[in-house]
Amino acid sequence: MEMEDKKVDITKYPEGLKALAAQLDLPIPPEETEKREAMVMGLISSLVRQ
Amino acid sequence: MVDFEQLKQSMGELDEDAVVSALNEVMADGGSQAAAAMQACQEGLNIVGDLFASGEYFVGDLIYAGELMTQAVEILRTALAGEGGAEKGRMIMCTVKGDLHDIGKNIVIAMLEASGFEVLDLGIDVAPETIVETAKKEGIHIIALSGVLTLAIDSMKDTVNAFAAAGMRDTTKIIIGGAPVSPEACKLVGADAWAHNPQDTVRTCSDWAEAC
């Protein structure tokens, strides 16, 4: 799946992770990129472990 | 010339490379010794069973042994087709209704087949009526029920009751196995025997087959 005009496949790593971390509504300020990516990766790890 | 005693030991030691190499050699020679090779593998599986009983091997090793045996059958398949039958006869095994676990069941089936049974594997989450109908249709009198969840005990009881309702209880031997099984559970379920390890299952079913 591609996002907007940047044509990023969100199922690809790491570009998909970065794109999701940038776009999603998260309880972390936009400038804290590393923390946002960690949160999304945390979700992925949790989803894979379900 | 394959050393079948060595093949038996290799199977017992779960030495995949040695087992596969020996079996490939048997087939390269034309496959005329396939039955002897299968016999050696089955005897090797008995060694596995002994090592499990002694505590040196554990469940992971039994699973691996099952895989190795499956490989062995696959390699020898074309040469074995039509060779002999299951001298102990046929039996049914399955995981009972509501339970999806199959690893234990598959380990036990591998060992039952190695010991000479033809096992009709009905799979997982099997309803009592399916087991009864299959036993009736196939003329099978030995049934092994497996389960891991506590609810399996209820399903096992339902299965025994289903055999009784069908008028088949007196002509059927039923063994139950799996984590929740115990002497008390066996009594509650109304089964003829219970087991926590594959060897006990093989031994009990073999005794029943002999008595038939």
Add this chain to the structure above:
Amino acid sequence: MTNQEQKQYRTKLIRDASMMQKKPDRVPHVSFFVTWKILDAGYKLSEAMNDYAIMEKVVRRHQEEYGFDAIFEYGGRNAIRIPAALGGTTYSINDEAGTVNYKDKAICEHDELEELAADPQNFFYEKGMARKYPCWADGTVTAEDVQRAIDEQSKFIQYHINITRIMNEEYGMPNFTAPNGFAYAGLDFLFNTIRGIKGLSIDMRRDPAKVEEAIAALNELYFTPGLNVLKNAPEGPNMDYCFDYDITLLCHTILNQKQFERFLWPDLKAVLDVLAEKKKTLRLFMEGSSKRFWEYLKDYPKGMITMHPEQDDVFDVRKELPNCAILGGMPVSLLGNGTRQQCLDRTKLLCDELGKDGGFILCQDKMVSFRNDANPENVHAVCEFVREYRP
């Protein structure tokens, strides 16, 4: 007693029993009831597991009915709404039978172990997700779908914060495990999710070195950070909680001794050694039978480990591991199929034989999941008895 005092009293009961330094006021009683409590409350599994407001009612009612000293699970064992946001079908709920079954699917093939070890996050993100979620595999997943999953995760976390506060403030319930108190060893990860039981059994024989590499890679992300937090924690138990640490082990159920020593013991020992050094306590639940590994636990300080055995006899635990407290002892088979008197006799025996000098916490021997796992009358009887009895 106020609820705050009740909470302190119960925390102290469990601490006194587990730390084995003094006899507690009475034998504490912990609930290991999971989905059973949903059915007992008259709800369908799918209702409660999909609606946190209903799950809250279930948990409240469970405590109102039975009055435990601690409840291990507040409805979060199977967070089905999160994977459901991506169309995940790992869990299969049968409301008619009152069962939840988990579809075991390995996300990594044997010949991918090296790839996993090289970059676990990459592997989970691309291949792991694709194998668990069809929408990820076929590329139809949208950012909105992922947003929904994140939102569900937030709701799940919020539910837990709320229910914990409710149980603390309105019911005087203690908190079971201190923050950062969980360890997830690489081998358990391989066993539970990544390779599964069959896959790992084959891997350990066929490619043990690759298993070790995979464990090391997984530990770097999921085990070592937690261990480092523990190493930097202040010394001594956190007496606001019943236990400082909690480990649930499943992978040992397939290991022979050599495999245990090679693939699991190094990680388990690392945690246990730090806990000993820090004078902290641990609840250790080992699924199935763990008896063949007890020798590894014998030399740890008295009261550090509280063993929660599943299939093993608690009296054997006491004999072989006198340094360990015991959590457990009440067979689900008895709660479900026994008479009221049999349950009471068992409870008294446990309290007298194992609890007379402390070191014992009554609990069920396995997660109580299915309707017939326990007869409510038996549960009531046991709860009332253990609240009053002084061994």
